[in-house]
Amino acid sequence: xxxxxxxxxxxxxxxxxxxxxxxxxxxxxxxxxxxxxxxxxxxxxxxxxxxxxxxxxxxxxxxxxxxxxxxxxxxxxxxxxxxxxxxxxxxxxxxxxxxxxxxxxxxxxxxxxxxxxxxxxxxxxxxxxxxxxxxxxxxxxxxxxxxxxxxxxxxxxxxxxxxxxxxxxxxxxxxxxxxxxxxxxxxxxxxxxxxxxxxxxxxxxxxxxxxxxxxxxxxxxxxxxxxxxxxxxxxxxxxxxxxxxxxxxxxxxxxxxxxxxxxxxxxxxxxxxxxxxx
Ligand code: F3S
Numbered sequence: 001x002x003x004x005x006x007x008x009x010x011x012x013x014x015x016x017x018x019x020x021x022x023x024x025x026x027x028x029x030x031x032x033x034x035x036x037x038x039x040x041x042x043x044x045x046x047x048x049x050x051x052x053x054x055x056x057x058x059x060x061x062x063x064x065x066x067x068x069x070x071x072x073x074x075x076x077x078x079x080x081x082x083x084x085x086x087x088x089x090x091x092x093x094x095x096x097x098x099x100x101x102x103x104x105x106x107x108x109x110x111x112x113x114x115x116x117x118x119x120x121x122x123x124x125x126x127x128x129x130x131x132x133x134x135x136x137x138x139x140x141x142x143x144x145x146x147x148x149x150x151x152x153x154x155x156x157x158x159x160x161x162x163x164x165x166x167x168x169x170x171x172x173x174x175x176x177x178x179x180x181x182x183x184x185x186x187x188x189x190x191x192x193x194x195x196x197x198x199x200x201x202x203x204x205x206x207x208x209x210x211x212x213x214x215x216x217x218x219x220x221x222x223x224x225x226x227x228x229x230x231x232x233x234x235x236x237x238x239x240x241x242x243x244x245x246x247x248x249x250x251x252x253x254x255x256x257x258x259x260x261x262x263x264x265x266x267x268x269x270x271x272x273x274x275x276x277x278x
């Protein structure tokens with residue numbers, strides 16, 4: 001049976017960087033907490049906990065030692081609270097997210113009302129919103145063109161959650177232009193998500209079964225599984241190789257493998273090894 005791995009699969013740059021930073025911190029020892037689960041991958045979070053990095057839900061739950069800020073970033077208020085508590089801060093905010101936060105602050109600072117294109121309530125979107133508000137901007141979070149409020153006037157700025165798709169950004173910008181506005185657009189989309197989606201679809205079109213690896217609580221992995229299932233009916237979303245059984249691949253000549261942006265390489269290789277054994 002041929003095993004085909006998607007060209008872009010697994011931990012993106014920002015997640016890998018956060019993992020490497022967290023591993024370096026736990027190896028140093030001492031009291032360590034991550035502010036929220038480091039990534040949407042239960043196995044990694046459990047492994048970090050076993051090495052001494054507990055998950056804290058809020059700054060008030062951390063009373064000393066080192067705190068790791070995850071790749072989504074935090075709001076300026078949360079950062080200030082961590083500083084006030086005298087914690088040793090290890091900032092694993094993805095540089096692409098930091099760039100989006102800076103863009104949100106820049107357009108708000110220039111006097112624009114800010115449209116944040118993204119998923120309301122997502123920690124990254126909360127960070128972008130708070131950065132724009134701290135710079136004096138009024139902010140609207142819009143998930144889709146239908147969310148764009150009526151009665152807007154220039155100057156308007158647009159900033160985007162890094163994991164959004166380009167078509168959605170373009171549609172929101174078009175909705176603003178239909179109101180006669182000339183928005184300043186900061187395209188802060190990171191290519192990791194679209195690369196994973198595109199290369200997973202390419203593989204799913206060519207195989208008899210597809211395995212998508214990643215946390216069930218990971219929205220980017222779940223989206224990858226949906227994209228694969230549209231092209232390959234025998235798509236399995238698993239968190240680890242242990243969930244797979246040989247019968248699932250009976251009669252398959254080729255099986256594809258992909259993984260979400262929060263899936264480390266060892267979890268991918270365990271699945272590839274299982275499939276290659278069949
Ligand atoms: Fe960063 Fe893009 Fe990953 S923003 S965390 S490299 S999906």
